[in-house]
Every structure is written in structure tokens, then in C-alpha cells.
Amino acid sequence: MQRTNLSFAPASPAASSPREQSAPGGLCAIHQPNLFPRLTTLAKLFAADYWIVLDDVQFSRRDYQHRARLAAIGAPGRQQWLSVPTHLPSGRPTLIRDALVDNAELARRRTAGMLRQNFGASPHWPSLVQALDPVLDTFATGRTAAIAETSTRVLLGLLGWRGQILSSSLLSARPGRSLRPADLAAATGARAYLCGTGGMTYLDPVPFAARNIAVASFRPPTTGIWSTARRLSALWALASLGPDTLASRLRAVADGHAALRAAAPELRSSATSV
Incomplete structure (x- = not known):
């Protein structure tokens, strides 16, 4: 599965590398x-060539934008929430990118302590803790979205993903539940849009077909480490297996979806007939 170099949106507080423009084609994923x-979320992004960070939609306290479900090594049933306390300056209409951390220094210390408490016993902890430093550093921005995005960038980097990251707030797209993601995907030049099973229940494929983009469902395995994949943070699998082994598992899933590139014309044809 050919990938482009990992690149960073200009507004990101994370450390950046020189941008390389991806060649047209490939798979696009859009996720907050x-x-x-x-x-499951990390695996979908890993399988894509582009991740568009959906940072200009309404913040939701019931989602995963400021929280993650952790579990101790060897005990996936012992779970607890890690939450970044978040203030919404404009109340419920506050956009994800505008959400602010309450008491950033205290939140940073609590996050560091919970990560060590749950994963410090892992033989892979020495390498993990060093890689997680940029996430803790990002608390200084005071922005919840910056912390969340950096946490995902760090995990993708540990696993060797070499796709391109863009921000929805920096791209032009028309409003609409299906029109907007179709426009965003088109901005990358992708041939296919990789959609989670939830999105497949409401997404209209016609705007995608009009842009010559296939809509494909992302379906990860459900056994082994994947049995808790829809609930637990990917940190649990990473600390349990280590970056190399987990990367191998994700590559296997990604390779299965890579065939969508070749099948994109047939998928588009099917979408047009829906």
C-alpha cells in the first residue's frame, strides 16, 4: 500500500515536517x-491516504473529542475514562476547534498520571512514554482539539503511517450532510471515501459519484484485539502488543481495503445506481 509522507496542517501545534503534495488518488477518511x-478509528485512518480532521463542527461532550476509555494492561475489563475537562466559550454551539481546556496544567498532570497508571507495566512503556511527550506538551495551547489531534498524530506516527493530514476548516466545501464530505474528499483528489458503518446508514452516495469518488465501508475485524476495538483507546492494543506488532495488524487491515482503489470505478457505478 503506497503512502505519502506524513504532513501537518499549518495551524497544528504539533511538530511538523516539510509538506509533500500527495499524488491524486487513494483513500480519504474524514473524522473529528x-x-x-x-x-477502530485509528485503523480507519491508518487504512486511508488522507485524513481530513473535522474540526469545524459542533463539539459534543458525549463523543470522544475530549475523552478516551482506558484499560489496564492484561485486564481489558478494568476500564476507566480519561477526560480532558473542557469549557465551551459559546455554549453548545461551540465548534470543536474553539473548545478550551479547563485548568490545562492540572489536566496535563492528571493525563500523564492516568497513562502511567494504566500502561506503565507494559514492556513497551519506555518507548511509548517518550512518544507521548508531544501530547502532554500540547496542553500548553489550552485547546482541547489540538490535544486530541496531536494524540492521534502521535499514534499514527508510532505505527509508521505516511499519509497526509488536512483540516476541514482550511478547505472549501458546501454545507450538507453528504455534500460537504463529498467536497472535502474531492479536495484531496482521492478516488474513494472510506466511511465508518455509522456513516453508511445516512450517507447519500450521489454527491460522491458526481465527483467520481467511490463510497466504501470500513469494516475492521471483530475478534482478538478487535473485540474491544470499538470501546477502548488504541493505546491499550499499542501497549499490549507494541508498535511493530500492532502496525503489522493494521497493515493487514489496510491492505484489505487497498483493493478499493482498483475497484473504485465499479463502486462508483454502483453508487450512481442507488
Whole structure:
């Protein structure tokens, strides 16, 4: 599965590398910034060539934008929430990118303590803790979205993902539940839009077909480490297996979806007939 170099949106507080423009084609995923995302979410992004960070939609306290479900090594049933306390300056209409951390220094210390408490016993902890430093540093921005996005960037980097990251707030797109993601995907030049099973229930494929983009469902495995993948942060699998082994598992899933590139014309044809 050919990938482009990992690149960073200009507004990101994370450390950046020189941008390389991806060649047209490939798979695009659109997802809100999640704090240490679940394994299913991370796997979907890993399978894509582009991740568009959906940072200009309404913040939701019931979602994963400021929280992650952790579990101790060897005990996935012992779970607890890690939450970044968040203030919404404009109340419920506050956009994700505008959400602010309450008492950033205290939140940073609590996050560091919970990560060590749950994963410090892992043989992979020495390398993990060093890689997680940029996430803790991002608390200084005071912005919840920056912390969540950086946490995902760090995990993707540990696993060797070399796709391109863009921000929805920096791209032009028309409003609409299906029109907007179609326009955003088109901005990358992708041939296919990789959609979670939830999105497949309401997404209209016609705007995508009009842009010559296939809509494909992302379906990860459900056994082994994947049995908790829809609930637990990917940190649990990473600390349990280590970056190399987990990367191998994710590559296997990604390779299965890579065939969508070749099948994109047939998928588009099917979408047009819906």
C-alpha cells in the first residue's frame, strides 16, 4: 500500500515536517479529532491516504473529542475514562476547534498520571512514554482539539503511517450532510471515501459519484484485539502488543481495503445506481 509522507496542517501545534503534495488518488477518511482514539478509528485512518480532521463542527461532550476509555494492561475489563475537562466559550454551539481546556496544567498532570497508571507495566512503556511527550506538551495551547489531534498524530506516527493530514476548516466545501464530505474528499483528489458503518446508514452516495469518488465501508475485524476495538483507546492494543506488532495488524487491515482503489470505478457505478 503506497503512502505519502506524513504532513501537518499549518495551524497544528504539533511538530511538523516539510509538506509533500500527495499524488491524486487513494483513500480519504474524514473524522473529528479524538483523544487517543479507539482502535477502530485509528485503523480507519491508518487504512486511508488522507485524513481530513473535522474540526469545524459542533463539539459534543458525549463523543470522544475530549475523552478516551482506558484499560489496564492484561485486564481489558478494568476500564476507566480519561477526560480532558473542557469549557465551551459559546455554549453548545461551540465548534470543536474553539473548545478550551479547563485548568490545562492540572489536566496535563492528571493525563500523564492516568497513562502511567494504566500502561506503565507494559514492556513497551519506555518507548511509548517518550512518544507521548508531544501530547502532554500540547496542553500548553489550552485547546482541547489540538490535544486530541496531536494524540492521534502521535499514534499514527508510532505505527509508521505516511499519509497526509488536512483540516476541514482550511478547505472549501458546501454545507450538507453528504455534500460537504463529498467536497472535502474531492479536495484531496482521492478516488474513494472510506466511511465508518455509522456513516453508511445516512450517507447519500450521489454527491460522491458526481465527483467520481467511490463510497466504501470500513469494516475492521471483530475478534482478538478487535473485540474491544470499538470501546477502548488504541493505546491499550499499542501497549499490549507494541508498535511493530500492532502496525503489522493494521497493515493487514489496510491492505484489505487497498483493493478499493482498483475497484473504485465499479463502486462508483454502483453508487450512481442507488
